[in-house]
Amino acid sequence: MIILVDLDDVLADFDGGFYKEWKRRHPDKFIVPPDKRTKFYLREEMPDEYKDLITEIIITEGFIESLPEIEGGKQAIYQMEEMGYNVFICTSPFRNYKYCVTEKYKWVEIHLGKDWVNKLILTNDKTLVNGNYLIDDKPEITGCVIPRWEHILYDRSYNRHIKEKRRLNWNNWKEIISPNNK
Template identity: 30%
Template structure:
């Protein structure tokens, strides 16, 4: 049986970027782009229920799950910090499934869980966009409910 390929975004989906950005901005008020200073991405806190939900998706036998995150291309620190964040919060199995790409539309799959509908290639993703934080998918509990309903008969 073929598995559904599911990609999960990091910023604003697994991680609380807004809270982390605010903290980083207070530490570096002199910088126009405080996210360019090392330490932002590694310090992000998980969003409520994000870790447990990602683990549930990873363990489901009908799903092949990856993290698909776009880098801040002006910030070379974000690449390594995102990788470290994944290891610290989700473990090495998730690190093996980490994809950092500025164009999410290049990936083949069935579902993309992302807070943005456009801007990093999401609009060209061939599968279904589950826009996290909006409409039916306002939080991780609603995303997991969707997958439970979808996969109930499988």
């Protein structure tokens, strides 16, 4: 059994890291806090005039590398491996890849350990990657083929309008991901 796990906002706290940095750089400019978000893309959540400011933050050297962990994520994937599942981290880089790609590798090495670097898959089209499950916070995942995996939503406020997919978080994942629960 192969489980693909997304990185940003599933294992790495992208949204939390961004929010903190936004508050530091622009304390006078209101943005929606992580738990109140209703749109997947930050740029869709914020006023148009903030777009460049958003991009400035996320492409800054060190931003990706310094993202905090989502609590429980690391423990969950370690446990999955102990249970005999084969876990891979499946993530899409930004179009501006200058710091992003290397820092995703660094993040995985620092937070998950050196062995996990070999389990990192970078692709803009996740439908091409085989697995039984893809745990991902993005509401809809499209690509050039019909994927073999079941998309299980990592529960976030901005994907709660999706009713037809199963969802989990790192507190209840064992109720969802189990060999008897497919």
